[in-house]
Amino acid sequence: MDFHRAHSRPVYNFSAGPCMLPRSVLQQASDDLLSWDISAMEMSHRSREFTDISLQAESDLRKLLSIDDRFEVFFFPGGATLQFSAIPYNLAGGVRRKAYYLTTGLWSSQAIKEAGKICDAVEVWDQGTKPQYTTIPDLSKWNIRDVKDAAYFHYCDNETVHGVEFPQGEFPFKEILGDANAHAPYLVCDASSNILTREIDWDRHSVVYGGTQKNVGPAGACITIIRRDLIDRKDLQRADTPVLCDWRQFMNSPAKYHNTPATWSVWVSALNLRHMVKEGGGLHYQKLAEERSRILYDFIDSSNGFYTNPVTPIKYRSRMNVPFFLPTPALDDLFLSKAAQRGLLELRGHKVTGGCRASMYNAMPLEGVHALVEVMKEVKDEWGKKVSYGKEVPKL
Amino acid sequence: MDFHRAHSRPVYNFSAGPCMLPRSVLQQASDDLLSWDISAMEMSHRSREFTDISLQAESDLRKLLSIDDRFEVFFFPGGATLQFSAIPYNLAGGVRRKAYYLTTGLWSSQAIKEAGKICDAVEVWDQGTKPQYTTIPDLSKWNIRDVKDAAYFHYCDNETVHGVEFPQGEFPFKEILGDANAHAPYLVCDASSNILTREIDWDRHSVVYGGTQKNVGPAGACITIIRRDLIDRKDLQRADTPVLCDWRQFMNSPAKYHNTPATWSVWVSALNLRHMVKEGGGLHYQKLAEERSRILYDFIDSSNGFYTNPVTPIKYRSRMNVPFFLPTPALDDLFLSKAAQRGLLELRGHKVTGGCRASMYNAMPLEGVHALVEVMKEVKDEWGKKVSYGKEVPKL
Numbered sequence: 193m194d195f196h197r198a199h200s201r202p203v204y205n206f207s208a209g210p211c212m213l214p215r216s217v218l219q220q221a222s223d224d225l226l227s228w229d230i231s232a233m234e235m236s237h238r239s240r241e242f243t244d245i246s247l248q249a250e251s252d253l254r255k256l257l258s259i260d261d262r263f264e265v266f267f268f269p270g271g272a273t274l275q276f277s278a279i280p281y282n283l284a285g286g287v288r289r290k291a292y293y294l295t296t297g298l299w300s301s302q303a304i305k306e307a308g309k310i311c312d313a314v315e316v317w318d319q320g321t322k323p324q325y326t327t328i329p330d331l332s333k334w335n336i337r338d339v340k341d342a343a344y345f346h347y348c349d350n351e352t353v354h355g356v357e358f359p360q361g362e363f364p365f366k367e368i369l370g371d372a373n374a375h376a377p378y379l380v381c382d383a384s385s386n387i388l389t390r391e392i393d394w395d396r397h398s399v400v401y402g403g404t405q406k407n408v409g410p411a412g413a414c415i416t417i418i419r420r421d422l423i424d425r426k427d428l429q430r431a432d433t434p435v436l437c438d439w440r441q442f443m444n445s446p447a448k449y450h451n452t453p454a455t456w457s458v459w460v461s462a463l464n465l466r467h468m469v470k471e472g473g474g475l476h477y478q479k480l481a482e483e484r485s486r487i488l489y490d491f492i493d494s495s496n497g498f499y500t501n502p503v504t505p506i507k508y509r510s511r512m513n514v515p516f517f518l519p520t521p522a523l524d525d526l527f528l529s530k531a532a533q534r535g536l537l538e539l540r541g542h543k544v545t546g547g548c549r550a551s552m553y554n555a556m557p558l559e560g561v562h563a564l565v566e567v568m569k570e571v572k573d574e575w576g577k578k579v580s581y582g583k584e585v586p587k588l
Numbered sequence: 589m590d591f592h593r594a595h596s597r598p599v600y601n602f603s604a605g606p607c608m609l610p611r612s613v614l615q616q617a618s619d620d621l622l623s624w625d626i627s628a629m630e631m632s633h634r635s636r637e638f639t640d641i642s643l644q645a646e647s648d649l650r651k652l653l654s655i656d657d658r659f660e661v662f663f664f665p666g667g668a669t670l671q672f673s674a675i676p677y678n679l680a681g682g683v684r685r686k687a688y689y690l691t692t693g694l695w696s697s698q699a700i701k702e703a704g705k706i707c708d709a710v711e712v713w714d715q716g717t718k719p720q721y722t723t724i725p726d727l728s729k730w731n732i733r734d735v736k737d738a739a740y741f742h743y744c745d746n747e748t749v750h751g752v753e754f755p756q757g758e759f760p761f762k763e764i765l766g767d768a769n770a771h772a773p774y775l776v777c778d779a780s781s782n783i784l785t786r787e788i789d790w791d792r793h794s795v796v797y798g799g800t801q802k803n804v805g806p807a808g809a810c811i812t813i814i815r816r817d818l819i820d821r822k823d824l825q826r827a828d829t830p831v832l833c834d835w836r837q838f839m840n841s842p843a844k845y846h847n848t849p850a851t852w853s854v855w856v857s858a859l860n861l862r863h864m865v866k867e868g869g870g871l872h873y874q875k876l877a878e879e880r881s882r883i884l885y886d887f888i889d890s891s892n893g894f895y896t897n898p899v900t901p902i903k904y905r906s907r908m909n910v911p912f913f914l915p916t917p918a919l920d921d922l923f924l925s926k927a928a929q930r931g932l933l934e935l936r937g938h939k940v941t942g943g944c945r946a947s948m949y950n951a952m953p954l955e956g957v958h959a960l961v962e963v964m965k966e967v968k969d970e971w972g973k974k975v976s977y978g979k980e981v982p983k984l
Contacts, residue, residue, distance in 0.1 A: 207632040225618040233806040236603040270666045273847040277830040309828040410629040412850030432705040434673040451669040454808030454850045
């Protein structure tokens, strides 16, 4: 098996996840593999050393996201997908068996599907059988009449596949939660693809979760931040909760691990979280995300329709995942091929949307975006006059 | 965070898991982290490259375990613990809702506890509230009167904590399964801590599973080998099976991954599986396991009771995990401290048993066992005449 480099550096990995990681983090991980008595890959998860690693990761995460003592931080197994099940098991097993799900893309659709196996999952925005997922509906269209009776309200802050993101602070907290957040419905946020790229309002949220493999580190853990008073609650939890979904069981286990975590994934995440603190913390990455996406969207919008992004209105465009289309699928392929030759990799769109997609997580430097725009410009300059376009936005 | 080596090489890691890995595998992993365009840590699980890695791992695993085409191989998330839930969800959701569990240690006890949330889980051997788990009961004591009505029969081939292992070929296949294995009860084996250390009878077993973190690679995946005709069976599967437990969903996903696997864990497992093929395959590791444990048990048995192993009769002693006790807990501590000074690490017993435990997985060379015995001998020579012992085997 040989994947040695075909390109001269730099190479930019625009994968939607697992994501690129900073060179310095890779370098340290590579060194540590050989220089420790027991590398993090071989380390008992019950050892003092690994407990220290976990504590460091948690501490840096708390710094980066300003997580206060009302919350517990976990590194759960099974990715965000396991939390799709764990959330209803832990929160909707009591008197309130109803949960509201706002579905704005592939991932929130999968979340409600899992919840429907466990509780009464209500769709806030029914788009019928062929949803487009190119916008977030106006609040007037939300089915939230009885939301006050629900156990919780679930939304996905950024949809990785469809490139739809809530603008900062625009979630209608008051309409869903009322004045306080001390009681149900609790607000649950899937932040898998934009965690650690902006502030989270801890006065409003009760559970925030996201896989490590986009903005944090390698795949293998799901960062889940849970309000403490919701963890050991027999009045909310189903009695048949599988142990791997049982927040209480993890809470009561040494270092909050019930079973063996992917120790290496936690270690490299810890390395990268430390790196992120040193680079300037949460605000640095927020600014970087805004700048990266501004450069790319500005270029798309100035391309006279050669490149299009289907999200509308533009305030819902994702800063992390930018789906875009050339005038024809053949030109998408041509562009992808040219980009790959330049070391701009993994730009193909998700199979449900087609086209192209640039995922730009915390480790993507501005240089990567500039390099991307440069190739986009070249392709447009070469093909822009030869093909007909600009009449309509290609449909997702 | 600094875990740089305190010992001069060689260091031997006797951890019960995650386990030590061969130096050459660590070396290649370390090199690959820096020399690829996109390291396995950063690689999309939907990429051609990662699909190739998974195929290679599966192919080598099939070679090492002589797995034939009747079976599918998966690298599931969530460790063996998720399969504790997945097995009853996939097999005991139809007409047959009863499953038999032989509990011979901590792990099979946890398995039946999870199954009990999903189906009617029957304990084959009831040891009461304070089980010792130092033996496997005679077949005459097994509660298997109605086993023919069960959906499946579950056992743990090797108990990591208690050091109890089925002798090769001694499982009473005929009494449980009858003459054929085409129909229920299906035989399900948790081989987490002895997979890849001896042959598996594929004519008898329907599901065999085990986490990667003991004999294969880093933690982060659970190798699960399932008879194909049991995967897409609406007559056996519960309709509310969580997607992460749904074998059919994985089977129908690209490269058999429903969600993002711990790509790095799969890659290093692939490297080590390839290494194991080159070293001589399954038979090599079987012989190594027998030789390692023989050396250690021979020394324990010749120590005049200074060292004791509680498993009885001795044919049930594990080749992988050897719990042992010195005459007093204070001497256990003294021994552990002396061993650690010599680079023999992670020898402390599990918290439920106390004492010491040497876990010797596939990457543990004979030199490690010789070094262990040397320290054991020194401690005995120094303390054997100063303390009273040999009167009874310390209780687990």
